[in-house]
Amino acid sequence: MAAEPTPVRRWSPPPLIGNPVLRWLALLGVVAYLVLATGSIEINWVRVARGLERSQRLISEFLRPDFVSRWSHIQRGILESLAMAVSSTLIGTLLCIPFGLGAARNVSTPVVYMLCRVVIVLARSFQEVIIAIFFVVMVGFGPLAGMLTLSLATVGFLAKLLAEAIENTDPTQIEAMRATGANWLQIIVYGVVPQVFPRFVGLAVYRLDQNFRNSAVIGIVGAGGIGAVLTTAMSRYDYSVAGAILMTIVLLVLLAEYASGIIRARLQ
Amino acid sequence: MPVNVIDGRREWRLRDRRGTLLRWLGTFAAVLLFGISMQYISSLTIWEFVADSGRQIGDLFGRMFPPQWSYAPRLWGPLWDTVNIATIGTLVAVIVAVPITFLAARNTTPHAVVRLAALLVIVVSRSVNSLIWALIIVALIGPGVLSGIIAISLRAVGFISKLLYEAVEEINQEQVEAMLATGASKLQVIAYAILPQIRPTFVGVSVFRWDINIREATVLGLVGAGGIGFQLNSAINLLLWDRASLIFAMILVLVVLSEAISARIRQAIT
Amino acid sequence: MLEIRQLVKRYGRGEPVLRGVDLTIADGQVLALIGPSGAGKSTLIRCINRLVEPTSGDVVLNGVSIPSLRPQALRNARRRMGMIFQEYALIDRLTVMENVLSGQLGYVGFWRSWLRRFPQETIDHAFELLDRVGIAEHVDKRADQLSGGQRQRVGIARALLQNPDILLIDEPTSGLDPKTSRQIMRLIMEVAAERGLAAIINIHDVQLASLFVRRIVGLRNGDVVFDGDPRALEDSVLTEIYGEEDWSQTSSSEDGDAGDGDAGDGRRARGSMTQRVPGQVEVEGVTVGRHHDASSKADQHGR
Numbered sequence: 001m002a003a004e005p006t007p008v009r010r011w012s013p014p015p016l017i018g019n020p021v022l023r024w025l026a027l028l029g030v031v032a033y034l035v036l037a038t039g040s041i042e043i044n045w046v047r048v049a050r051g052l053e054r055s056q057r058l059i060s061e062f063l064r065p066d067f068v069s070r071w072s073h074i075q076r077g078i079l080e081s082l083a084m085a086v087s088s089t090l091i092g093t094l095l096c097i098p099f100g101l102g103a104a105r106n107v108s109t110p111v112v113y114m115l116c117r118v119v120i121v122l123a124r125s126f127q128e129v130i131i132a133i134f135f136v137v138m139v140g141f142g143p144l145a146g147m148l149t150l151s152l153a154t155v156g157f158l159a160k161l162l163a164e165a166i167e168n169t170d171p172t173q174i175e176a177m178r179a180t181g182a183n184w185l186q187i188i189v190y191g192v193v194p195q196v197f198p199r200f201v202g203l204a205v206y207r208l209d210q211n212f213r214n215s216a217v218i219g220i221v222g223a224g225g226i227g228a229v230l231t232t233a234m235s236r237y238d239y240s241v242a243g244a245i246l247m248t249i250v251l252l253v254l255l256a257e258y259a260s261g262i263i264r265a266r267l268q
Numbered sequence: 269m270p271v272n273v274i275d276g277r278r279e280w281r282l283r284d285r286r287g288t289l290l291r292w293l294g295t296f297a298a299v300l301l302f303g304i305s306m307q308y309i310s311s312l313t314i315w316e317f318v319a320d321s322g323r324q325i326g327d328l329f330g331r332m333f334p335p336q337w338s339y340a341p342r343l344w345g346p347l348w349d350t351v352n353i354a355t356i357g358t359l360v361a362v363i364v365a366v367p368i369t370f371l372a373a374r375n376t377t378p379h380a381v382v383r384l385a386a387l388l389v390i391v392v393s394r395s396v397n398s399l400i401w402a403l404i405i406v407a408l409i410g411p412g413v414l415s416g417i418i419a420i421s422l423r424a425v426g427f428i429s430k431l432l433y434e435a436v437e438e439i440n441q442e443q444v445e446a447m448l449a450t451g452a453s454k455l456q457v458i459a460y461a462i463l464p465q466i467r468p469t470f471v472g473v474s475v476f477r478w479d480i481n482i483r484e485a486t487v488l489g490l491v492g493a494g495g496i497g498f499q500l501n502s503a504i505n506l507l508l509w510d511r512a513s514l515i516f517a518m519i520l521v522l523v524v525l526s527e528a529i530s531a532r533i534r535q536a537i538t
Numbered sequence: 539m540l541e542i543r544q545l546v547k548r549y550g551r552g553e554p555v556l557r558g559v560d561l562t563i564a565d566g567q568v569l570a571l572i573g574p575s576g577a578g579k580s581t582l583i584r585c586i587n588r589l590v591e592p593t594s595g596d597v598v599l600n601g602v603s604i605p606s607l608r609p610q611a612l613r614n615a616r617r618r619m620g621m622i623f624q625e626y627a628l629i630d631r632l633t634v635m636e637n638v639l640s641g642q643l644g645y646v647g648f649w650r651s652w653l654r655r656f657p658q659e660t661i662d663h664a665f666e667l668l669d670r671v672g673i674a675e676h677v678d679k680r681a682d683q684l685s686g687g688q689r690q691r692v693g694i695a696r697a698l699l700q701n702p703d704i705l706l707i708d709e710p711t712s713g714l715d716p717k718t719s720r721q722i723m724r725l726i727m728e729v730a731a732e733r734g735l736a737a738i739i740n741i742h743d744v745q746l747a748s749l750f751v752r753r754i755v756g757l758r759n760g761d762v763v764f765d766g767d768p769r770a771l772e773d774s775v776l777t778e779i780y781g782e783e784d785w786s787q788t789s790s791s792e793d794g795d796a797g798d799g800d801a802g803d804g805r806r807a808r809g810s811m812t813q814r815v816p817g818q819v820e821v822e823g824v825t826v827g828r829h830h831d832a833s834s835k836a837d838q839h840g841r
Contacts, residue, residue: 008658008662009661009662009665010658010661011635011661011664011665011677012654013633013635013636013654014633014678033355037352037355037356038356040348040349040352041349041352041356041413041414041417042412042413043412043413043414044410044412047409047410048409048410048414051408051409051410052408052409054408055408055409058407058408079308080308080309080312082305083304083305083306083308083309084305084309086301086302086305087302087305087306087309090298090301090302091302121524122520124523125483125519125520125523125524125527126483126486126516126519126520126523127483127484127486127487129399129487129490130486130487130500130516130519133504134325134328137324137325137328138321138324138325138328139313139317139318139321140313140314140317140318142309142312142313142314143308143309143312143313144309144310144312144313144318147309213395213397214397216397216400217397217399217400220399220403220490220491221490224309224312227400230400230403231403234403234404234407239407242404246396246400246404249395249396249400250391250392250395250396253394253395254391254395431821431826435827442623442625442627443627443628443629443630445589445621445623445627446621446623446627446628446629446640446693446696447629447640447643448589448616449587449589449616449619449620449621449706450616450617450620450621450640450641450642450643450644450696450700451613451614451615451616451617451643451644451645451700452613452640452643452644452651453613453643453648455648456643456648456651459648459651459652460629460632460640460643460651461629464629464630464631464632465629465630465631466827467631468827469826469827470827471827472825472826472827473821473826473827475826476821476824476826534824534825534826534827537827538825538826538827
């Protein structure tokens, strides 16, 4: 008598999304998007091909950087960028405190809360260049516009995090303060600040090096810094100068990041 | 020590002498730096313009509102382009970042020289903003959405790789040992022991960068790399501020939406 | 058969961790390795499959000299050695079945392993092993949802799926409570006997070792100082291996396991193993991910 065949036990790995309907929808959605998106991109391959030929020459010029001929402009651009980065970080850090406090639901009033939150959203949603356009209109070309731009961006970044940190502080500590009869300001200083401070300082230092990076860009719309020198050089097909500027940017960003890393490590 | 013995009584201050001194020095240095910077900026500023700023801004806002809603239908195309630049740019960046990550991580790199090369790529990619990359790429292959995608990817590769390789260096090595002990190849070890460990970080970082890229993509058009920045640039150059404010409004909605999506996804994985 | 000849391991220019160890394990023979921390037990086990590279000496498995193998041949050799780890070394985010199947990675190409398309015979064997170690009902659970004892069973199944010639076992019970420890040791001895496997078990619990294993090897400071029957483990021998101590303590029974029949968590409460360290990854103040739980970072190599 033939033995009963043992039933075959199959196994397959568990799918990423359990619900089959959801899974297929997701897959379809992704495929549909990719098809539509790539379809809508018009690429002039002829132009690209021609461009790639030219880029040989371009890149060789990039790699023979010319620091000399526009040195005074480069120098000025660097100084402007540095000045903008430093001052905007300091101002931004100071200003973010009132905005951060105002945007924290547990220490603020409803009206102030809404106001601060709106300012923060606006400051964060627009890329620095867009904000720079406004400030250039307001105060004219030059690094002042840049400084104001970066300050606003810094305030947006830090105030949001500060507000979140304040909202996440341990309520029992705050209660304990209230129980001793402390007033609002004392609660902030003794109850909230110690919990929030260390992380906050680290983020401020991080922001310094971010601001330096951004200061190199906003010059494109006239807000000062080395970005303007770069745009000029590019538009004049002065690729050796552009290469020099790029290398300078990379170097300085690296230095800034290194410095900010050390400062943050020391602060621990 | 915060406790000093003075005249036989114990005194308590928050910081000791040295800490206080450092704080004062630090604050002084900061104020000094600030002063120097502001002085320098001021020397380059035409203060007459600044004095006029209140009126300028008032005038500007007057022209911006109400936004030119009727122009909206012409903006859907560029807006779609902007989203695509950000999304496809991020996708390409993720694909390129994966091998670079493993070449740069101390525990998976085949050779110290290769590691150095990978780190160099990451460093250069991270130091240059998308907009500057866009400037360069447009000079190389001309204006258009493709330049925007490439520019976004160039910046994002460094961002993603740096965070990922740090995550790879932090993994639990015992799982790697276990896979090696079964006779698995290096690729299999990566697939089974490493990737599952870094998966939340991988998704989180990618989605976070996508969110940032949406913001970056909105301005690439200013230098010709596609997206709504081009329309914005034209509007501003033609001083059509009501059109500009419409574009600002659309950008605002787009960014707020993308940030909400990114936050939701990141919340789901942590 | 495994032959270890004059095995030396030295890190940098310090004292050698292994000073010329000689050991022979016949087919089907189970050996327990005891000794104080730092004696080189873990290093010895890892030198056998070259997770740690020996400085000099030879390791010969069934006539093949392991230290001289090139990468591909080494991978093939490793397939013949099943390893079981102290902290289970399971892939937390993968399911039990995937973890067991990973034992066959040495036999399957990259793409098939990536897509989890293992041959049906492998799957059948895996199911068999899951039944044998008693973990079949957890097949599709994520490994990090299991208790310590359950995880070790998965580790055992994974090692067995390789169809190895020898088991290399590194402190299989050190994180487990006394009852679960016995269950795991019993399981290991049974499956080794069923399959005629040789095994070398690195173990710190001398009493547990003596209970289950017929041959004990004591290591101290990188030298073999004892090799024989557990009944010959008198106090003087233990002192030679571990140093001066009141050995009457080791003969006290630890049978006071908690009354509940269910193995429960089966794990001793060791801080890092029963809690996940919430290692969150933050960028620009925003949480973007989570590290694998870093609890096993300690004692990775320093033994």
